[in-house]
Amino acid sequence: MADAAFSAGRAEIARGRFEAIRPCLADPKVVIGGGFIALLVVLAIFAPWIAPKDPLEQDVILGATPPAWMAGAEPGHWLGTDDLGRDVLSRVIYGARVALTVAFVAASLAAALGSALGLVAGWRRGWVDALVSRAVEIWMAFPPVLLSILLVAVVGAGVGSVIAAIAIIDWTRFCRVVRAETINQASSDYVTAARAVGFSRTRILMREIFPNVLPVLIALVSLEMGIAVIVEAILSFVGLSVSSDTPTWGGMIAQGRQLVHESAWILIAPLTMLFLTVLAFNLLGEGLRRALDPALQR
């Protein structure tokens, strides 16, 4: 008898958890933004099978042919070719690989580093907080893009350097927000109640406070991914990202810029993808922020 009541109770809780996630899926921003990113992930993973041509294959004879709906197009090149005869569509699809890799890894690293420091600083306060806060303030005084260019120029180009540069610079953003939210939650009565039960400080931080900081963090991660994509594009525009063979949107924009009058599509295609991707990350972040918090504070 007790078992039946017990499992009924457990089932109630499982339902309760699902109820908490549902608002996320109902929010149009989350669906649209998240849907686009999911699509992009699929494109990136299955690029070798989806992309019509080899992105590196050059064919000078077919250089700078326009996209399929314009006169003079070559069959099989839906978005035309660039001046070296490489298929623009394929390069855009492969470009998603670099963009998403940088976005996910760099944002996660920045988030992990920033949150860890932010949680500890906000919970312990005292000299730990003073130290971390000063570090953040000093760090944020540097202009981020210039700093990342400097870092990559010194360390050497490559995806790894780009990711490291973004993570090293942007952790401060997470640190500030997480610290503020931690301090806010720490002053709540439910934390006092947990202390009164006798839970250890670490347990309170990880099991009581952190889950309440998570929504803000998740939204910020999504926004950070959008920022990472742009930073990578800037760095590859400047030529400090991956080698010039590997297709990147920034690199394509740099090339396309020089031919914008005659072959505008070489510029427009990657630019549009960049724009849509960042927009999608922003929408997702906004939607998650709204959906995760008010659901529990209504």
Add this chain to the structure above:
Amino acid sequence: MSKPVLAVHGLSAVSARDRAPILHDVKLIVNRGETRGLMGESGAGKSMIGKAILGVLPRPVRVTAGQIRFEGQDLLTMPGPSLRRLVGERIALIPQDPMTALNPGRRIEGQLTDGLRLWRGLDRNAARKIALKLMEEVHIRDPERVLASYPHELSGGMRQRVLIAAAFALEPKLIVADEPTTALDVTVQKQILRLVRAMQRAHGTAVLFITHDLGVIAQICDDVTLLFDGRVVEEGPTAEMFERPRHAYTQALLDACPRYDRPRAALRAVPAEVIARLRAEAASAP
């Protein structure tokens, strides 16, 4: 027989969002120079009535029937600009929370003289003179310093005195006091209540005193109207209602009040049957 300053008849309001009734057929009269208490538990709708009178109902709330007659004119049918003028000049509010009711970014003098300068057209010096006089009336000892201060530099009781001074500044005919002492310490509360009573007598103002505190109602209000769920349950002179309540709900509320002059005794929450009866009465009413 006094002439009513405020006469509310048949006031009904609903929430536009879910059609839930907020007020139903509320009747309320405040006579000149008298204090009427508007009493009820949270959610009874007493604050809503205050807001309806001042014309500041929150957007989802809509009045569906009734009149609010102030000095003969129906406030609900008045056009916007005339309503604002009338309310600005002749009706004043003493708000609940002195912390948030004052603009933290402005000095007291400015906030106190806003109404005087807007509706009486006074210049800065003339308004300031009146402000100083009001400071004296509310027993603020250092009026010059207070006028030059920012709200966060004053105590809660001091802020409430400033708000009371602001309320009486334009010599209104009616003051709506919305839980003005709830946020204050009890010793400060008594001082403030005494002050409101004194100012009221001096200026001949009528007061609609909204609160859930039965003790405050008993000591400061001549008449009282009791609300439950947006409906009037009982009304009448305070002494009569508190000593010989006609409705079981009134009696139940009085029984639930802890009293320091009675030794330790079990308090009786409002019995479920009384609530049930109230709901039944509400359902059967037109």
Add this chain to the structure above:
Amino acid sequence: MSRDLLVARDIRVAFGGGRRLFAGPAPRVDALKGVSIRIARRETVGVVGESGSGKTTLGRVLLRLVEPDAGSVEFDGQDITRLSQAAMRPLRRRMQPIFQDPLACLNPRRTILSIATEPMLFHRVAASRAEADAKARAIFDRFSLPAACLGRYPHELSGGQRQRVGIARAALLQPDFLLADEIVSGLDVSTQAQALNLIAGLTRDLGLSMAFISHDLSVIRAICDRVYVLRLGEIVEEGPCDAVFAAPAHDYTRALIDSIPLPTVTPDWLRRTSAAEVTA
């Protein structure tokens, strides 16, 4: 075994007062200036004071949620003032707080069941999840809380239900001492009566001691045996409720009592001024 469960001696707590980098010393607030109170077994003691009296700080010092700058706290004969966190842990089960704001004191991301059962499992008051669940259901039943509450989140319950959950959570640990900090302030008269009856019944049935902090003397009279009157960090009067209310010795106590409006029309109440009111 002494009669007193909790004894606080000469507690001093001050906030601020540190040095700032480029300014002078930070302003120092003396919240408690040498306060001593004792709470016997099975006794309900009231602590009354207005804002700035230090009553909330005192409550937290009793539970060692705030460290006193001076003075000692003794629980069940043992000096707990300087115990380590680890040594305090088993004692914490025996002294539990109940808070004023029922929404803020419940973790918004945990289900009610989790909030109620985690502490029990932590302190091994219940040996298994099943036992913890059963105990939770039993007490919820006793408090007239529907079993459906258990699967919900705090924001989905009404204010009165949350209040009872807060009390249930504390009671489930089978403590010896409860600290109730302004738990009925801001409640409707009817909800207040329910909550007070609930807590009075609980302390009586389980033989608990309780420190009841409030600014409302009428509420204190309703459920406390003894009362301490706190003003600006000092105790100005103490004694059995009946005695203190019948014949208050200190001016401030008299002013406090006088300032309470009773729900009986008393024409001269407003005019009456006690000597201490002018200086209060």
